[in-house]
Amino acid sequence: MVSTRPVDWTNAQWKGSVMQWRFSEEQHAYREALRGWLGDVAGSDRVRGWLGVDGEATDPGPFERRLVEDGMGGVGVPEELGGQGGGLVELAIAAEELARVAAPSSAWLATALAAPALESRPDLAKAAVEGGHAALAVAAESLPDRPPAVAVEGGRISGTVPRVLGADRAGLLVVPAGGADGLRLYAVDPRSPGVSIAPRRLLDRSRSVADVGLDGVTGEVLDADAAAVLARLADVAGVLVAADALGAMERMLELAVEYSGQRHQFGVPIGSFQAVKHAAATILVDVEAGRSGVYYAAASVAGGDPQRALHAAAVKAQVTTAAGRAADSALTMHGAIGYTWEHDLHLLFKRARLDEQLFGSAGAWNERIADGLALV
Numbered sequence: 015m016v017s018t019r020p021v022d023w024t025n026a027q028w029k030g031s032v033m034q035w036r037f038s039e040e041q042h043a044y045r046e047a048l049r050g051w052l053g054d055v056a057g058s059d060r061v062r063g064w065l066g067v068d069g070e071a072t073d074p075g076p077f078e079r080r081l082v083e084d085g086m087g088g089v090g091v092p093e094e095l096g097g098q099g100g101g102l103v104e105l106a107i108a109a110e111e112l113a114r115v116a117a118p119s120s121a122w123l124a125t126a127l128a129a130p131a132l133e134s135r136p137d138l139a140k141a142a143v144e145g146g147h148a149a150l151a152v153a154a155e156s157l158p159d160r161p162p163a164v165a166v167e168g169g170r171i172s173g174t175v176p177r178v179l180g181a182d183r184a185g186l187l188v189v190p191a192g193g194a195d196g197l198r199l200y201a202v203d204p205r206s207p208g209v210s211i212a213p214r215r216l217l218d219r220s221r222s223v224a225d226v227g228l229d230g231v232t233g234e235v236l237d238a239d240a241a242a243v244l245a246r247l248a249d250v251a252g253v254l255v256a257a258d259a260l261g262a263m264e265r266m267l268e269l270a271v272e273y274s275g276q277r278h279q280f281g282v283p284i285g286s287f288q289a290v291k292h293a294a295a296t297i298l299v300d301v302e303a304g305r306s307g308v309y310y311a312a313a314s315v316a317g318g319d320p321q322r323a324l325h326a327a328a329v330k331a332q333v334t335t336a337a338g339r340a341a342d343s344a345l346t347m348h349g350a351i352g353y354t355w356e357h358d359l360h361l362l363f364k365r366a367r368l369d370e371q372l373f374g375s376a377g378a379w380n381e382r383i384a385d386g387l388a389l390v
Contacts, residue, residue: 037309041103048086048111055080056115058358064118065219067355072219074118078183082145087122095129096140102250102316106257106308113261116361120221123254124149124180127158127247128188131199134237138186138201146185150247151202154179154223157374157382158251159244166193170230171200179372181224182213189226189233190240197240200233207231218364221372249315249323251373252330253308259337259369260304262362266337266344267297269359273348293343300336308333324386331379337366 037045056077066072081087090105091097105126112119128148132139142148152158154177164173171191181187187202187209204211210227271294311325319325341363345352352359370376 037103037107041107044089044100044104045107045111048089048108049114051084051086052111052115052117055084056117058115061116061118061220061361065116065361067219067361072222074121074183074222077118078121078147079145081122082143087125087145088143090126091129091139091143095132095136096143097129102253102312103309105250106253106312109254109257110261110264110308113258113362113365114265116220116262116358116365118220118222119258120180120223121147121183123221123258124184126254127179127251128186130247130250131188131236131238131243132201135201135234142184142186147180147183148186148188149178149180149184151175151178151181151187151189151226153177154373155371155375157248157378159241159248161190161197161244164189164191164228166191166195166198166200169232171202171228171233172230173228175226175228177214177223178226179221179223181211181226182222187226188236189228190244191233199236199238199240199243201236202228202231202233206233216368218368220361220365221368245323246315248373249326252326252379253312253315255369255372256304256311256329256333257308259334259366260301260308262366262369263297263304263333263337263340264301266340266359266362266366267294267301269362270294270297270344270347273351293347297340297343300333300340304329304333304336324383327379327382327386330374331376331383334366334369334372335376338370341366 062068063070064072064074064077085098088097090100090102090108093099109123112122125142125148128150129139129143131150132142132148150158152161153175162173162175164171164175171189173191184204187204189200189202190197191200202209208229208231212225212227214223214225216223274294307329311329314322314325344359345363348357348359351357
């Protein structure tokens with residue numbers, strides 16, 4: 015259920031005309047711990063191995079297992095659902111940090127989105143969070159509260175859902191389906207007769223999708239208001255994808271600034287050129303504005319603010335678009351080396367580009383904002 019308590023804005027502060035976000039001590043400590051842990055276990059060579067960048071088969075399993083075993087995978091998920099507690103702000107921190115190192119995160123994000131739909135079945139939620147993984151059966155390019163036409167007739171679910179995030183990794187599917195009783199949510203075992211999972215390969219190898227086919231499948235009806243749950247999950251998805259784009263954008267800036275001090279033209283570092291300085295400064299402005307917006311929206315959605323849907327839509331549209339621009343700028347600043355498979359920039363470039371389309375394009379989220387504003 016969506017909380018109706020007012021948002022606690024104690025972590026928000028104004029600096030000039032810009033709203034900035036300040037973490038609590040616990041949130042700051044978690045961010046530092048997670049960044050340090052990722053530094054130890056998710057170095058560039060290991061990430062490339064998991065993603066199959068250097069010719070090996072893609073295998074995110076070792077990272078997914080380590081994430082769970084070391085207690086990092088359940089932060090932000092309520093304890094009653096098998097997590098370590100916390101909320102959407104902590105999930106956004108995790109999304110940002112995972113993106114910075116281009117870590118495999120489809121199973122983590124898919125489970126974070128599916129878990130709230132399993133409140134009536136904490137045993138299923140716990141199994142998913144503890145490594146079984148779950149996936150919400152909506153197309154990866156659509157808003158989660160606009161599910162495809164999957165029908166229920168005589169207790170049997172049939173239909174096809176293309177490009178479901180993390181479906182290839184999931185031990186449980188949460189399927190929105192319409193029938194005589196209206197839209198309901200169903201828990202479906204992907205190993206059940208009639209279920210087919212067809213993985214698709216993305217250019218961004220740090221995430222994965224699969225087409226889900228359902229042919230007369232039986233599932234357990236979840237005790238939840240499907241429309242309300244999907245509306246909340248749309249807001250959560252908007253915030254977390256924006257946080258992911260923020261992490262990728264910040265890391266691309268770091269790489270570009272570092273390289274601009276190493277690459278020389280006309281006998282001087284290219285970082286001394288005014289055009290390069292301006293490009294880096296533009297990305298930095300987008301990073302700082304994006305961070306304040308993402309965590310403002312996370313607190314808004316978590317607290318049940320009346321404007322939460324608009325806040326989530328704004329950061330999804332604006333931060334992912336900014337990350338796309340940053341990807342182009344960072345590539346230009348790197349020159350020819352930025353195009354090579356051997357340089358890590360392409361991992362972040364592809365991640366930012368997918369974030370622009372994941373769970374809806376900027377245009378779709380801007381339409382959501384327009385629909386929610388009383389302009390006429």
